[in-house]
Amino acid sequence: MRRPYIDFMGNRRWLFLASGIVLLVAIASLAIRGLNLGIEFRGGTVITLSNVKSASISQVRTAATKAGIAEPQVQSSASGFKVRSAETNMTVAEKNATDIAATLNVPSTDYQVSTIGPEWGNNITNAAMIALAVSILAILIYVSVRFEYKMAVTGVIALAHDVVITLGLYALIGRELTPNTLAALLTIMGYSLYDTIVVFHRIRENSKNLTKRTFMQMANDSLNQVLARWINTGLSSLIPVVCLLLIGGATLGDFAFALTIGLISGAYSSVAVASPLYAMWKEREPRYQALAKKYATSAVSK
Amino acid sequence: MDARQRNFLAVAGMVVLLVAAVWSFWPLNKTMRQGLDLRGGLSVILTPTTSVDAAAMQRALTIMQSRVNGLGVSEATVQLENDNKAILVQIPGIEDPKAALAAIGQTGQLEFVEVASLDTTTQSKVEDGYVFAPGSYTAFMNGSVIKSAGAAASNDVATPGYVVNMSFDASGTATWATVTTRNAATKGRIAILLDRRVVSAPAVEEAIVGGETRISGNFSADEARSLAAILESGALPVDLRFSQTEVVGPTLGQDSLQQGILAALIGLGLVAIYLAIYYRGLGVIAWFSLGFFVITYIGVLAGLSRVGQYTLTLPGIAGIVLSIGLAADTSILIFERFKEEIRMGRTPRTSAKSGTKHAILTSLDADAVTFASAIPLFIFAIGPVKGFALTLMLGIVCDLTIAMLFTRPIVILLAESVIAKMPTLFGVKGGGANA
Numbered sequence: 001m002r003r004p005y006i007d008f009m010g011n012r013r014w015l016f017l018a019s020g021i022v023l024l025v026a027i028a029s030l031a032i033r034g035l036n037l038g039i040e041f042r043g044g045t046v047i048t049l050s051n052v053k054s055a056s057i058s059q060v061r062t063a064a065t066k067a068g069i070a071e072p073q074v075q076s077s078a079s080g081f082k083v084r085s086a087e088t089n090m091t092v093a094e095k096n097a098t099d100i101a102a103t104l105n106v107p108s109t110d111y112q113v114s115t116i117g118p119e120w121g122n123n124i125t126n127a128a129m130i131a132l133a134v135s136i137l138a139i140l141i142y143v144s145v146r147f148e149y150k151m152a153v154t155g156v157i158a159l160a161h162d163v164v165i166t167l168g169l170y171a172l173i174g175r176e177l178t179p180n181t182l183a184a185l186l187t188i189m190g191y192s193l194y195d196t197i198v199v200f201h202r203i204r205e206n207s208k209n210l211t212k213r214t215f216m217q218m219a220n221d222s223l224n225q226v227l228a229r230w231i232n233t234g235l236s237s238l239i240p241v242v243c244l245l246l247i248g249g250a251t252l253g254d255f256a257f258a259l260t261i262g263l264i265s266g267a268y269s270s271v272a273v274a275s276p277l278y279a280m281w282k283e284r285e286p287r288y289q290a291l292a293k294k295y296a297t298s299a300v301s302k
Numbered sequence: 303m304d305a306r307q308r309n310f311l312a313v314a315g316m317v318v319l320l321v322a323a324v325w326s327f328w329p330l331n332k333t334m335r336q337g338l339d340l341r342g343g344l345s346v347i348l349t350p351t352t353s354v355d356a357a358a359m360q361r362a363l364t365i366m367q368s369r370v371n372g373l374g375v376s377e378a379t380v381q382l383e384n385d386n387k388a389i390l391v392q393i394p395g396i397e398d399p400k401a402a403l404a405a406i407g408q409t410g411q412l413e414f415v416e417v418a419s420l421d422t423t424t425q426s427k428v429e430d431g432y433v434f435a436p437g438s439y440t441a442f443m444n445g446s447v448i449k450s451a452g453a454a455a456s457n458d459v460a461t462p463g464y465v466v467n468m469s470f471d472a473s474g475t476a477t478w479a480t481v482t483t484r485n486a487a488t489k490g491r492i493a494i495l496l497d498r499r500v501v502s503a504p505a506v507e508e509a510i511v512g513g514e515t516r517i518s519g520n521f522s523a524d525e526a527r528s529l530a531a532i533l534e535s536g537a538l539p540v541d542l543r544f545s546q547t548e549v550v551g552p553t554l555g556q557d558s559l560q561q562g563i564l565a566a567l568i569g570l571g572l573v574a575i576y577l578a579i580y581y582r583g584l585g586v587i588a589w590f591s592l593g594f595f596v597i598t599y600i601g602v603l604a605g606l607s608r609v610g611q612y613t614l615t616l617p618g619i620a621g622i623v624l625s626i627g628l629a630a631d632t633s634i635l636i637f638e639r640f641k642e643e644i645r646m647g648r649t650p651r652t653s654a655k656s657g658t659k660h661a662i663l664t665s666l667d668a669d670a671v672t673f674a675s676a677i678p679l680f681i682f683a684i685g686p687v688k689g690f691a692l693t694l695m696l697g698i699v700c701d702l703t704i705a706m707l708f709t710r711p712i713v714i715l716l717a718e719s720v721i722a723k724m725p726t727l728f729g730v731k732g733g734g735a736n737a
Contacts, residue, residue, distance in 0.1 A: 040546075050554050090403065090547040110551055117545040120347065123384055127684045134678035142674045146667060183617055183679075183687035187624065187694060190675030194631065197668040229638040232580060236634060237627030239576065240569025244623045247568065249561040251339070255620035255690075 009220040015272035026168020033171045038178040043118030045093040050080040051110045067099035090115045128182050135189055147200055150281050155196045158274035162192045162265040169261055184258035192266030195230055196274045202226050214295050215288040219279035223271060234267040309711035316707040323601025333604040337615035340559045342552030343394035344402055348542040356386050362540045363389055369405055369531055384684050399549045412445025416481055417491040434498045442481055447474025451533035453526035461518035464526035468515050468533050475513035483509040496532050562619035569623060573630050581637050583728035588633040591709045595629040599700040617690040625697025632705045636661040644730045654717035658710040669698045
């Protein structure tokens with residue numbers, strides 16, 4: 001069986017271009033459309049009605065208006081409806097929910113009221129931001145100590161790439177950003193580096209006695225050597241998460257969506273962003289420049 | 303001890319670990335504590351309206367704990383959150399959230415009023431539940447003088463049921479002595495008001511000069527506990543507001559749980575099928591690795607749950623599903639490296655030893671980075687992020703344990719026998735194109 005050999009490094013401009021276009025769309029979406037922040041960030045009330053199959057959206061909206069909600073946003077979900085309002089007073093919200101449930105004949109076990117004060121969202125966001133900053137710092141330190149700082153920096157660039165793309169997609173399709181999404185996004189950061197570390201491990205191993213090849217060629221060989229495990233680890237991480245997206249229900253699906261996008265982007269960026277950037281950076285080192293002068297006839301070393 | 307013995311020992315250790323894990327989580331529905339989002343119930347986050355010091359928050363927490371305990375609900379938790387800037391109250395499986403919300407939300411101004419000091423029409427109206435108009439009465443003392451209060455079974459046959467015992471500090475004892483002495487002869491009543499509402503209005507049976515007071519009134523255990531909680535908790539040192547209130551219906555959470563478990567099982571099954579197709583015999587080893595991983599993982603989570611350190615929530619389920627992929631990744635790294643070394647022309651025996659070692663080092667680093675990024679999430683983030691991070695970190699630890707105790711030793715042990723004899727079955731025929 002002949003194993004395929006792909007010239008990743010030679011085609012790195014195309015890979016960068018693909019990333020660049022997706023990043024551009026993501027950033028434009030974030031700038032133009034903005035993120036659809038959940039009530040957890042803005043404050044307000046969500047009333048979730050489940051097992052309501054008979055009612056229509058307009059019936060639910062009428063019931064909500066009748067209960068005294070000024071501008072209810074009604075959205076149908078897999079098994080019922082979500083009614084959002086700007087109400088931040090818990091007692092009023094609870095009363096609204098009871099009224100809606102009574103109008104629609106929903107038993108008290110089948111609805112859920114969630115009210116969040118406006119200041120609480122800031123707390124969540126601030127805590128997440130601190131966690132994010134410290135996480136990135138932890139990654140930078142670990143990778144710098146265990147490997148080298150150039151790997152740490154390019155790895156974190158790939159990670160930022162994944163987070164921006166995931167957030168951009170949320171903005172593009174107008175999907176609501178919840179604390180759960182935030183949790184998933186923060187986790188993706190660590191996980192997106194998994195593939196990158198596997199590749200870097202191999203590059204480091206191969207660079208130990210590098211002769212007769214440029215660093216770029218060696219890096220490309222390394223990528224091809226770990227290609228099978230890159231595909232297989234990517235798939236085996238993705239399969240359970242996609243299952244969760246498809247059959248996990250609303251809340252779990254929320255996590256799974258962010259995880260799915262993040263995993264795909266993370267797998268791509270480890271090969272198409274982190275590795276080429278790292279190899280380009282390393283090529284500038286004097287000893288690899290010397291090798292490049294001597295052996296850079298083609299990007300592929302075969 | 304030679305390498306072979308060491309590997310057998312590792313596999314034996316794996317068996318012990320599995321037995322311990324099953325012992326830890328069996329029966330799962332009893333041992334795994336479920337969060338509110340799964341069980342249903344009431345979750346409230348309270349934050350002070352003005353910035354207060356940690357000591358005041360600690361007092362507020364104690365008061366809130368006694369109020370929630372006074373509700374007589376089991377398994378409720380009251381704890382400080384968000385760097386001691388918020389109080390989280392969680393009451394699982396509660397049927398009437400409104401009563402609980404009222405109890406949590408009261409400001410708790412506790413006052414004592416001598417009924418004899420009121421006008422006659424008001425006097426006749428004073429009974430449990432009566433609400434005084436503001437300014438229509440004069441309290442002779444407030445709740446701050448109460449040192450302690452508790453419910454106890456009555457040992458007096460004349461007054462069966464439960465009683466509430468309370469004691470006062472020095473100034474309270476003095477005032478109490480004066481008032482009770484004044485009322486003892488007429489058996490005058492003293493109304494105990496919480497936020498102007500009468501919670502109890504016992505008659506004075508005798509002058510109480512020592513402070514130790516017993517309120518008897520044929521209370522049920524719950525009534526007595528509730529009254530004691532009110533007496534002891536008194537006024538809150540801080541003004542709290544509801545920052546987040548969540549009432550989850552019991553069926554909703556269980557539906558999510560079932561969907562999550564189903565998704566996890568299907569995901570596990572699909573990964574297992576894929577591994578068997580791609581890695582053949584090695585894929586079957588991966589089945590055991592994955593199976594053992596899941597058992598150990600659940601065992602660890604349930605074990606922590608037993609000692610109150612872990613609660614399964616929806617984000618936790620997502621973390622578990624992600625960890626399944628992580629565990630499969632480790633097996634894949636081990637198999638790929640093993641196959642690669644065989645392609646390079648090494649014997650299965652050498653390849654197994656060196657390949658699995660290198661692969662575990664790689665996954666150790668990859669896992670460590672994930673772990674390093676999860677630690678800050680666990681420490682600094684609040685709410686769902688925390689549960690997610692903890693679940694993921696535990697998953698990483700379990701994954702590496704299985705890799706070292708089972709996957710690596712078993713590949714080495716089998717490489718000498720079965721894999722060497724039937725390389726095709728394990729997809730490791732030597733001398734590939736890239737060799």
